[in-house]
Structure formats: C-alpha cells, structure tokens
Amino acid sequence: MSAVAQSTRGSTKGKPPKERGLHAGQGRQGLLLVAPTLVFLAIIIIYPLLRAIYLSFQKDEGLDPATKLFVSGGSAGLSNYTHWLLQKCGNVDCPPGTIGALFYDALWVTLFFTAVSVIIEVLLGIWFAMIMNRDFKGRGLVRAAILIPWAIPTAVTAKLWYFIFAYDGIANRLLGGVGISPRLWTSDPWSAKFAIIIADVWKTTPFMALLILAGLQLIPGDVYEAAQIDGASKWQTFVRITLPLVKVPLMVAVLFRTLDVLRIYDLPAILTQGAGGTTSLSMLVINQIRQGGFNNASALSTLVFLLIAFTAFLFIRFGGADVIQRPPSSKKKKDQEPAVGNPVAANATSMGA
C-alpha cells in the first residue's frame, strides 16, 4: 500500500507553487478574497441554523395540551424535543397517526433508504467504473449517456418514475412479460420503498461511477503489469490493488452520498407522497410546518442536522474519508492517496434536498 501510495501521491490542491516564496500580505489578501463567501454562508447557513436552534426551544402557538389554555410562544424547554424523541404530545403519548407519532417510522425509513441506496450505488458504481476504465471507441457517447440521469432535475425524475411505476405503466408491463403480477409501486409499503430506491440509484450511480473512475485513472499502469508478472489473479488484483487505491475517493463519495440520502426529500415527496410508509425525515419537517408547528419543526430539523453532522463526523474520523486534503507534511497521517473528485457536485441536482 505505502509504496504504491507514494507513487500516486500527486495532489496539487491547496499548495502554492513552490518557487514562489510566501509573499508578504498573502495572508490578508487570502482572507479578503474568501470574506464575501463567508458572509454569504453566514447569512444563509449559519444564522438560520442558530435561529432554528433558538426556535426549537420556543413554544408553538396553540392550545397547551397540559393546561388546555391558548399559548402564544414562550419558552418550551425541551418539550419540542421530547415531542419527537419520546413521542410525547404534552404529557401523554402522541395518538397514532399524528405527525408526532411518526418520528421513529421516518427515522427508520430514512436510514433504510440510505443504507440500501448507498450499498447498491457503491457496487454498481465500481462495476460501471471498471467498464469505463478501458480504451474504447465512443467514450464521449457513454459518458454523456450516463450523465443524463444526473442532469435531469430530481422533481422531473420523480415524475418520470411515477409514470414508469404507474399501475398500467411500463414497469408492470415488463414484469408481466416475465410472469410477475403487477404491483402498486407508489403505495404498497415495500414496493414504494423500492420505487424510491430504484429512482435514486438510477439517478446517482453514474455520478458515483465517475468519481470512482477518476480514482482508477490515477493508478499507474505498471502496478497492474507488476501484478500480472507476479501471477496475480483478476480477483486478487482487484481486491489487493484496485480497492485499496480507490479507497479514499470511494469513501469521500460514499460520505457525500450518505449525507445526501439522509436529507432526501424531492423523490419521496413527489413519487410516493409518503404513501406506504415512505415519509422521510425531511418530509416530516415540511408536514409539521404545514400544520403550523414552526418551533416543533425547528426541533425536528435540528435533529436532522445533528444526525447528518454526527454521520459526517463518524465517516471523517473513522472511515478515512479525507474530505479536506491538507498538504501531506502538515498532518500526522502519512501516506495518503489524494482524494479525487468533486463530491460536492453530487449535490448539484439535489441541493439542500
């Protein structure tokens, strides 16, 4: 690993050209240049986050379930959080069917989407990348073709699969052709879950494949030649050479896809509208807002944020997803292959969704 990693280390990111000395004033200049960006992010990301946290400790307007009196705000303590985490509406358990009682269902189904989608996308993505990592004619056509699902707006993707999965639609017709009875893709509990996963996998696997492919193309050919001379089988070559060398870009891609599915909204909101138990956490927040429970919704969205932040922390701390590549000298980590790819672009079509 280490010897190979040495030869593939080639990240120039974030390193000023060596021959230029550190200009005086570079520090101040740099800070000035990034200031506008930071201001934007502060106004739209950081301030709202803090405000949502503040709101989550405020009472919603309405009848206090405990006292039966109308309250307009005031401090709620942790009651908005216990509402979700302990399923408490006031001092009693939330009645089944109310939004408050759906938290653990939404959490479970969101985690289910995440695990299944990401696992399928990794396996298919590696396979796609291996196919494309050869010399062939028509490279541009293949690349353009697999970029199409990525470019289609998720809202349109959802409508398109809604049509494909209609009862009389092409999916049931094709299944009928091989003797499988038609199913209610957008309302039956298991079918609906897999309808969403299929649409998600269709849309984002190509992207995963391109990131993995970029990693593959950094592997020098002579490594494979050496393996061939040493008589390694195809499987050994894949497991011992290819996988370790694409590990970092793969982990980064997996991290970003995981965080992306954890906040999934567009697909279930349009494709199934939550039918068959497909209400994701983000959808639950929006449903709560529509009922006028802003502060309760803020508590829930803060929980979603914490879930995502915690997941990111786990990945970066234990999963080796090196999302920010520091110059190799500045960190105690030794021998790291450059993380390849622009996982941020994965969200280009599902920004904030």
Place this chain on the structure above:
Amino acid sequence: MTAATTTTAPPASGRTEAQEIHFKSDRNAKIRMYLGLAALVIWGLAPFYWMVVTAFRDVGYTFDTTPWPTHVTLDNFRTAFSTDRGNHFGDALVHSIIIGIVTTAVAMLVGVFASYALARLNFPGKYVVLGIILGSSMFPGVALVTPLFKLFGDLGWLTGANYQALIIPNISFALPLTIYTLTAFLAEMPWELEESARIDGCTPGQAFRKIMLPLAAPGLFTTAILAFIASWNEYLLAQQFSTKQTQTVTVAIAAFTGAQPHQEPYTAVMAAGTIVTVPLILMVLVFQRAIVSGLTAGGVKG
C-alpha cells in the same frame, strides 16, 4: 451480464494454435466490454427516452408500449403550456431562467475570489474555511425552512415577485459547488505563464486578460454550467418560498394538475419534463468532457 457466446469459426490461416487462443480470449474480453458499455448507455438513456416518447404520444395512448408513438402529436406540449387549469408552466420557465442566471452570476463572482485564494494563497485558517464550505454543502436544506420563513416573512419577501427569496438560498447552495470545482481547476492552471508574460513586458492586466483568462475559460464555463444546473433543479426551498409570480419549473411540474381531479396528466407532465430537461442534456452532450473533468475535479484526463 451474460458472457458472450463464441462462434467457433475455423482458425483463420496464418495463426498458431496459441495465438488463436489468445486472439479468442481477447475477442471475448472485447465483446464483454462492449456489452457492458451498451448496458451503461441503456441505463442512462432508456428512462429518459421513455419520457420523450411519451411526450409525443396521443393522450389516448398514454400506456402504449411501442418504442415510438403510433399517434405522434404535439398536443401534450400545448397542454403543458396552457393556463386554463391553473398551471403556469410557461411563466415558471421564465422564472427559473431568471433565477438560474442571477444565481450563477453571483455565485461565480463571489466564488472566483475565494477559489483563487484557496488554490494559490496560503493564509491562516485556510482549512477552516475549506471545512466551512464543505460543511455547507452537506447541510440539510430542510433545516433552513423555518428560520428563513421567519426572516423572509419579516422582510416581506414571501409575497409577490420577490425573486431574492429564491435566489439568495440558491447562491449559498451553489457556492460550495462553485468554489470546490473552480479551486480544482485553478490549482491545475500553469500560473508560471503569468510571470513569463510579465517578464516579456505585459502589464498585470494584460497578462491576466490575454494569457490567464483564455486558459481559465473552460473551467469557468464548466463551473457556471454546474451552478446553473444546481439552481435549475432546486425544489425544496422553491416549493416553500415561491409565489405565483416566482414559481419555478420543478415546482410547476410537481404540482401539475390534470383536466379532472385524480386524473394524472401523464403525457403533459412528460412533455413539460422533456422541455426542462432537453436544454440540460444538450449542454451535457456538448460539454460532457469538461463537465466530467469538473465533476471529478480534474482527475480525468482525456
């Protein structure tokens, strides 16, 4: 994929048996590769093709399974643009274009400065800044809805033609993407040329305009396309904050209503979907190489 069946042709003259075996396994590998590539093309094209074909089908033949419409019609496109059922798809197209262009322009302008600093300068807190930018890209949009509702509501932006209620969040979503992509491009630029140009007597302005800008143009252009696509495709906040005067295409398509309640206007929705997708697909077709290298941050050569 199934392994390709080989046709056992008699050995062509002029090859030894060993060569023949090698040639065959080589040919099999090639056949397998092209089968795999065909699978990829079908993966990307088939559902999209189904949408386009359905867009041209007569509404009475919505669920036909013929690979091309037996009754070709443009009615669905007319239906998509008609406003007599409370749909305003035509207006939504205009709104999305306005929002997309402004978002892209501002995100590029702000992002270019930050990217230059991140790619070329050393400054204190550089990795903190990178961390904030990456963290923002992972941020769940749904956590912005309530606070921004309050903020924009107080500012009176949630009524009428207040595009900024959609543009400002879109910019902050597009910024991490823009900066990440541009930083990768700028880090790979041959900056020595700038100094050579200065030594040859160019002014800093000339060196930038005549040498660096043309070199950076593909990267800038690709990034702009990515930012525009991101803005064009945004749904969650657009659904929450848009009004009749600012409704975007994604919201319009998701909310498309048919002639009667509970009757899904599939063909018209597919027509609308085709209209909003085809420009993006054309961009992807024309600039696919640049887009892929942008997506993979310059990792792909060729």
